[in-house]
Amino acid sequence: MGLKSYRPLTPTLRYKQIGDRKEITADKPLKSLTKGIKRSSGRNNAGEITSRRRGGGHKKLYRLIDFKRQFAGIPCTVETIEYDPNRTARIALVKYENGKRCYIVAPADVKVGDVLNSGAGVEFRVGNAMPIKDIPLNTMIHNIEMKPGKGAQLVRSAGAAAELVAKDGKLCQVRLPSGEVRFISEDCLAVVGQVSNIDHMNESSGSAGRSRWLGKRPAVRGVVMNPVDHPLGGGEGRTSGGRHPCSPWGKNSKGAKTRNNKRTDKFIVRRRQKRA
Numbered sequence: 001m002g003l004k005s006y007r008p009l010t011p012t013l014r015y016k017q018i019g020d021r022k023e024i025t026a027d028k029p030l031k032s033l034t035k036g037i038k039r040s041s042g043r044n045n046a047g048e049i050t051s052r053r054r055g056g057g058h059k060k061l062y063r064l065i066d067f068k069r070q071f072a073g074i075p076c077t078v079e080t081i082e083y084d085p086n087r088t089a090r091i092a093l094v095k096y097e098n099g100k101r102c103y104i105v106a107p108a109d110v111k112v113g114d115v116l117n118s119g120a121g122v123e124f125r126v127g128n129a130m131p132i133k134d135i136p137l138n139t140m141i142h143n144i145e146m147k148p149g150k151g152a153q154l155v156r157s158a159g160a161a162a163e164l165v166a167k168d169g170k171l172c173q174v175r176l177p178s179g180e181v182r183f184i185s186e187d188c189l190a191v192v193g194q195v196s197n198i199d200h201m202n203e204s205s206g207s208a209g210r211s212r213w214l215g216k217r218p219a220v221r222g223v224v225m226n227p228v229d230h231p232l233g234g235g236e237g238r239t240s241g242g243r244h245p246c247s248p249w250g251k252n253s254k255g256a257k258t259r260n261n262k263r264t265d266k267f268i269v270r271r272r273q274k275r276a
Helices: 011-015 198-202 208-213 262-267
Strands: 003-005 017-019 034-036 061-063 076-082 091-096 101-105 129-131 140-142 152-154 162-168 171-175 181-185 189-192 268-270
Touching: 017 198, 076 101, 152 189, 181 262, 262 268
Parallel strands: none
Antiparallel strands: 003 017, 034 061, 076 091, 091 101, 129 189, 140 162, 140 189, 162 171, 171 181, 181 268
């Protein structure tokens, strides 16, 4: 994948830089592996906005992704590489030898015609899913399970990759993209390699309209509002706020701890803030 730039014929095109999508080989998804998805626009079941700055956006179908790699031991062939509007990574349509078709998150450097496999004892190669205990140390992995058989939950976004840094009995230490080092069971599956669409982080939409297509509404700064609308609003002339950054309801927005799950604290070897 590469990035596509445009001649600056308009202010929008001057800074626009998006992926060229040369790796994509199909225009439409396989209908039997899709389902409708309802847009909530950030509202709960009572119609109240619980997540601000969401709304609109283009219609889209949800692609059913096989995060479990359920047909273990059965080789599959990559038929297409496709765009998925629901995630930043590319997806791959694979056909198993038993005739079943599934969507998986496409690993980087996997092309149409490649043969992939999953399960214990499979060949060590990019795109294959295997238990972490069978993967050599210092290998880049993605689509990592947190519980054996539950399906991949970690490291699924475009260009992401974790590193297997140590094996300690039944548990293995994995360094996540955030810098956090975490214990994960050796029986959990992980896919060898990096997630596709690596240049996603370097894209620049160049226009507000493209954000609206994605369902993102404008974000208005609190300091430019009136005092009735935000604690940072008001003042004569331009001000910097005069107090700690906060939400419209006065809750501090920086520095507060967001993690509240003591049950799994024992699996964290090093916090993401403490990189070393």
